[in-house]
Amino acid sequence: MKAPRRSLENQLALLVDASTLLGSGLPIDHALPRLARLAVPELGDLCAVDLIVDDGARARIAIAHANPARESLARALHFPRAVEAATRERNAVMVPRPTATDLSEEAESGEPSPLPRLNPRSWIVAPLFGADRVYGVLTFAITESSRQYDRIDLRMAVLIAQRAALAIEAERLGREAAAARGSVEVATRARDEFLATLSHELRNPLNAVLGWARLLEQGHLSDEQARRAVAIILRNVEAQARLVDDLLDLSTVVNGRMRLHVGPVDLGDLIRGVVEAMRPATDAKQIRLTTVLESPGGPVNGDADRLQQVMWNLIANAVKFTPAAGRVEVTLRRVRSHVEIVVADTGQGIPAALLPHVFDRLRQGDSSTTRAHGGLGIGLSLVRHLVELHGGSVTAESPGKDQGATFTVRLPLLVADVPELPMVSRESPSGDGVSLAGVRVLVVDDDPAAVDLVAAILRQQGAYVTGCTSTAAALLTAPGWRPDVVVSDIEMPEEDGYTLVRKLRALPPEAGGRTPVVALTAFGRPEDRIRSLRAGFNIHMAKPVDPDELIAVVANLAGRNA
Numbered sequence: 001m002k003a004p005r006r007s008l009e010n011q012l013a014l015l016v017d018a019s020t021l022l023g024s025g026l027p028i029d030h031a032l033p034r035l036a037r038l039a040v041p042e043l044g045d046l047c048a049v050d051l052i053v054d055d056g057a058r059a060r061i062a063i064a065h066a067n068p069a070r071e072s073l074a075r076a077l078h079f080p081r082a083v084e085a086a087t088r089e090r091n092a093v094m095v096p097r098p099t100a101t102d103l104s105e106e107a108e109s110g111e112p113s114p115l116p117r118l119n120p121r122s123w124i125v126a127p128l129f130g131a132d133r134v135y136g137v138l139t140f141a142i143t144e145s146s147r148q149y150d151r152i153d154l155r156m157a158v159l160i161a162q163r164a165a166l167a168i169e170a171e172r173l174g175r176e177a178a179a180a181r182g183s184v185e186v187a188t189r190a191r192d193e194f195l196a197t198l199s200h201e202l203r204n205p206l207n208a209v210l211g212w213a214r215l216l217e218q219g220h221l222s223d224e225q226a227r228r229a230v231a232i233i234l235r236n237v238e239a240q241a242r243l244v245d246d247l248l249d250l251s252t253v254v255n256g257r258m259r260l261h262v263g264p265v266d267l268g269d270l271i272r273g274v275v276e277a278m279r280p281a282t283d284a285k286q287i288r289l290t291t292v293l294e295s296p297g298g299p300v301n302g303d304a305d306r307l308q309q310v311m312w313n314l315i316a317n318a319v320k321f322t323p324a325a326g327r328v329e330v331t332l333r334r335v336r337s338h339v340e341i342v343v344a345d346t347g348q349g350i351p352a353a354l355l356p357h358v359f360d361r362l363r364q365g366d367s368s369t370t371r372a373h374g375g376l377g378i379g380l381s382l383v384r385h386l387v388e389l390h391g392g393s394v395t396a397e398s399p400g401k402d403q404g405a406t407f408t409v410r411l412p413l414l415v416a417d418v419p420e421l422p423m424v425s426r427e428s429p430s431g432d433g434v435s436l437a438g439v440r441v442l443v444v445d446d447d448p449a450a451v452d453l454v455a456a457i458l459r460q461q462g463a464y465v466t467g468c469t470s471t472a473a474a475l476l477t478a479p480g481w482r483p484d485v486v487v488s489d490i491e492m493p494e495e496d497g498y499t500l501v502r503k504l505r506a507l508p509p510e511a512g513g514r515t516p517v518v519a520l521t522a523f524g525r526p527e528d529r530i531r532s533l534r535a536g537f538n539i540h541m542a543k544p545v546d547p548d549e550l551i552a553v554v555a556n557l558a559g560r561n562a
Helices: 002-022 028-039 066-072 079-091 100-108 151-218 223-253 267-285 304-320 378-390 448-457 470-479 497-505 526-535 547-559
Strands: 048-052 058-065 093-095 123-129 136-142 261-265 286-293 298-300 325-334 338-345 394-397 403-411 442-444 464-468 484-488 518-523 537-541
Touching: 002 028, 002 079, 002 151, 028 048, 028 058, 028 151, 028 470, 058 066, 058 123, 079 093, 079 100, 079 136, 093 151, 100 464, 100 470, 136 151, 151 223, 223 403, 267 286, 267 304, 267 325, 298 304, 298 526, 304 325, 304 338, 304 378, 378 394, 378 403, 442 448, 442 470, 448 464, 448 547, 464 470, 464 484, 470 484, 470 497, 484 497, 484 547, 497 518, 497 526, 518 526, 537 547
Parallel strands: 286 325, 442 464, 442 484, 484 518, 518 537
Antiparallel strands: 048 058, 048 136, 093 123, 123 136, 261 298, 325 338, 338 403, 394 403
């Protein structure tokens, strides 16, 4: 009676030692070989550990045998049928007294096996599995003695396998948590760098605008200095407007809310327009900007404004990173069923480490305070998203630092004949030649400066303008004054622009219920545009507004033509 009790005591001691080993925090690739040694000979003459690797195959990472001289032979010993059943059912398989059929099937189901030479008399295969996967198996076998496995041995093998699986899963989860922390740290660092860059890119133009505006206000500038001040202010305001537009565009694309206004687009004409617009910048740096525009055999199907944005970003990027006296070449050609646009430069190039990430959002090659070039690092990300929305692709190549870069855009060619569709125009409305003489405009904005600006723009074209700084004042003025057009902000205290347009639309037609209303607002997202139109506004315009565009819109709504 004492021998079985002593054996049970030894197995309990083995279980304690195995649990201590697996809970020690030792790396699993070190712990499992020690576990195999620990299990021999108490739980068998042989213990093997097989783990499932990335391709689904099993790799033997540990083997221990009671007879060291036979360990190399035991390394090749497998029980494929038992392993398959254990991993499939997630349940241990025990063969206490193998028959000749058992031995034959196990030997035939795998590679050439050392099983006949080792002559196992009993074996257990216990799966190592976690919450959502099987990690491998533990194999125990008796090859040297005459003992056979029983249910106590089976339970002990299962307990040890469970503890080993918990250790494997804990290490996997630890690695995943560390990787997640690393990703969060990278994302946090990228966010912080982006916010710092955004602050820099916003403050620099604001500094120029504020400084020159103060000098203009003081009235001490000469006429030439005043003209230069105005030009600087306009240039910096336009730069800020482009920056805000890029941010909104990126948000719209990333959130899947970008909508394309699709039609046939002549890429040659589009590229020529962008190149001509870039001439002042290239001339200032003495950069040679050339084009090779082959006939692609037809237009592409796309949104002309968005494709123009793609070309502008790519060419402007090439010019920015090309030193004085460098070259930028834009090529348009047809390659089978698609069109390729290649923008190549002789600039500073792209480091190999950055090249795979050049289209990532908010990624910059240099975010230090000594960087030579401004920008938020979102232009190329926008390019990729916009091109992909058109069913195309964009790639970047560079031999390395100071060896230039090449960006290639591929777009599907519009093969079908669609003569009934006009070419999409990229021209903005113009207020040139438009008279607003006699047109009555009510301007509503809680910012008096904004009211004064809009009034000044419209009065220059002959309009009669009345300004109000609240919805309540506008609702008192409109029925009696009967404006031809209302231009209103949306965000205002107490009652906003949505309230204004809703109450105007509730008036009878003879009291102004059908008066055209323009939303002139800092809310420029597509969903803001949709909401304003649904609320009853006739048109949505985002601040800062181009004066010519505002004049053209008011003239159109008032029934005036150029």
